[in-house]
Amino acid sequence: MVCLVSRTGRHLQRYDNLGRRQVVGCIPYRFKCSSDGAISDELEVLVISSQKGQKMMFPKGGWELDESIEEAALRESIEEAGVIGNVECELGKWYFISKSHGTFYEGYMFPLLVKEELDFWPEQNVRQRTWMNVKEARDVCQHWWMKEALDILVERLASLQQ
Numbered sequence: 034m035v036c037l038v039s040r041t042g043r044h045l046q047r048y049d050n051l052g053r054r055q056v057v058g059c060i061p062y063r064f065k066c067s068s069d070g071a072i073s074d075e076l077e078v079l080v081i082s083s084q085k086g087q088k089m090m091f092p093k094g095g096w097e098l099d100e101s102i103e104e105a106a107l108r109e110s111i112e113e114a115g116v117i118g119n120v121e122c123e124l125g126k127w128y129f130i131s132k133s134h135g136t137f138y139e140g141y142m143f144p145l146l147v148k149e150e151l152d153f154w155p156e157q158n159v160r161q162r163t164w165m166n167v168k169e170a171r172d173v174c175q176h177w178w179m180k181e182a183l184d185i186l187v188e189r190l191a192s193l194q195q
Contacts, residue, residue, distance in 0.1 A: 045097035053128065053137040057105040058093025058179065059145040060124070060186050061116045063164075074194060078170045078183065079147065081114050082161040089163075089173040091182075093140065106143045114162050115154030118147040124185045127178035142182035144189075 047055040061079035064072050080089045092113040096105040103120045110116050121144040129138050165173075167187055174180050 045099055047096045047098055049139050051137070053139045055096045056093050056138055056140045057096045057102055057109060058091050058140065058142050058182075059106045059110045059120065060091050060142060060179075060183055061110055061114055061118065061145045061147045062186065062190075063147045076167055076187065076190060077164045078167060078186075079114055079116060079162055079164050080170050080173060081163075083175075084156070084159045088175040089170075090175050091142070091179050093142075093179075096141070102141060103143070106141075106145065110145050111151070112155045113160055115151040115157060116145065116147045116162075117149045117151065118145045120145055124182045124189075127181065129176070129178050140178055142179065144186050 049055055063077050063079075065075040065077050067073055078091075081092055082089055092109045094105075094109040094113065096102055100108065102123075106120050107117070110118070124142040124144060127140045127142070129140060130136065131138060167183065171180055171183055174183065
């Protein structure tokens with residue numbers, strides 16, 4: 034068994050040229066399996082609770098100096114949601130203000146096609162993870178920019194299926 038620990042501190046944190054903290058997130062997704070094991074075209078996404086409450090969102094956190102943007106996206110998914118998979122092409126970049134801190138952020142979002150769900154992960158004692166359909170996820174997600182990223186992912190996957 035491997036022991037994973039979440040990164041802490043901001044000494045390696047990236048900031049853009051205007052001083053905005055750069056954060057990276059993922060929308061973990063899979064296609065639902067039917068009872069006979071066949072994979073359907075019904076999309077499910079994984080949402081997580083915030084550390085401090087019951088707000089729901091997708092995994093995201095600081096992009097650090099010693100990692101690529103894709104490595105940061107995967108790391109956050111492992112630390113916060115306990116999932117591993119393939120980080121796909123960027124969904125976009127958003128600028129937003131943290132309501133709790135009043136600070137400016139530059140946020141990037143990526144799709145993560147989930148290949149493995151871990152039984153143990155660094156933040157399992159402070160977060161809940163829940164698979165849900167896109168409508169449910171859109172309804173519970175607390176961040177407008179993550180909802181926009183989800184819409185982009187749904188459009189992208191729909192165009193690939195045609």
